[in-house]
Amino acid sequence: MLELDGVRAGYDSTPILRNVDLSVEEGEIVGVMGKNGVGKTTLVRTVMGLVEPNEGTVRFDGRDVTETPPHERARSGMGYIPQGREIFPDLTVEQNLRMGESINESSSDLLYEDVFDYFPILDERRDQNGGTMSGGQQQMLAIARALVANPDLLLLDEPSEGIQPSIVQQISEDMRAINEDLGTTILFVEQNLSVIRDMADRCYAMERGTIVDELGATDLEDEETIASYLAV
Numbered sequence: 001m002l003e004l005d006g007v008r009a010g011y012d013s014t015p016i017l018r019n020v021d022l023s024v025e026e027g028e029i030v031g032v033m034g035k036n037g038v039g040k041t042t043l044v045r046t047v048m049g050l051v052e053p054n055e056g057t058v059r060f061d062g063r064d065v066t067e068t069p070p071h072e073r074a075r076s077g078m079g080y081i082p083q084g085r086e087i088f089p090d091l092t093v094e095q096n097l098r099m100g101e102s103i104n105e106s107s108s109d110l111l112y113e114d115v116f117d118y119f120p121i122l123d124e125r126r127d128q129n130g131g132t133m134s135g136g137q138q139q140m141l142a143i144a145r146a147l148v149a150n151p152d153l154l155l156l157d158e159p160s161e162g163i164q165p166s167i168v169q170q171i172s173e174d175m176r177a178i179n180e181d182l183g184t185t186i187l188f189v190e191q192n193l194s195v196i197r198d199m200a201d202r203c204y205a206m207e208r209g210t211i212v213d214e215l216g217a218t219d220l221e222d223e224e225t226i227a228s229y230l231a232v
């Protein structure tokens, strides 16, 4: 579903990603882990088209999208949940969701009601302004807003950041349920050990802008191996 081949990217004259090769099959949940500043956000932004590669290719659903702008990637089935969530704080929960829905013509009211099954708190708070909710609830809103556009691939940038541990665990479980029920493929970047262990089918490790290792299901049961790539 997604393939990065030899991707090099960065900001102006500052190179960040070097020779990144990565692939995600349909239906998988794949993580990318690494310490602060290794380039995880830059990687997700490059997949979404918000950072342009200087070299290499990005393929999505069998098509070369290296030159495709972000809004077209969104319309063709990529959903993006940025670090810090970026919900609209002065819009209600319902208005935030309607904004997400407008991204994709194939989304439907059915899907819109579906997200309330996963996140009932959003149903209860439909008329509340997004900015007045807790970090965890805002993260659920950001996920729901991406989901109502009916994406094939969800990109999540550090979903655990600034969220209390019990809610972090709940969000990991929700993402697994969404993947299982709706078949949504997920690529996420994280530095939280339990999220990596609980959510990923397999995980890449990143250091200094490049992929240095790949961990399968058995490796992910070994917390020491995961921890060796994180700041713990």
Ligand SMILES: Nc1ncnc2c1ncn2[C@@H]1O[C@H](COP(=O)(O)OP(=O)(O)OP(=O)(O)O)[C@@H](O)[C@H]1O
Binding pocket: 011, 014, 016, 034, 035, 036, 037, 038, 039, 040, 041, 042, 043, 083, 191
């Ligand atoms: N807009 C930008 N312009 C210039 N440099 C940037 C920009 N955004 C990030 N960087 C630099 O790129 C490097 C990688 O940052 P990035 O945010 O991709 O890493 P990260 O692994 O996601 O880190 P974190 O876990 O702190 O979010 C850092 O050195 C950062 O300072």
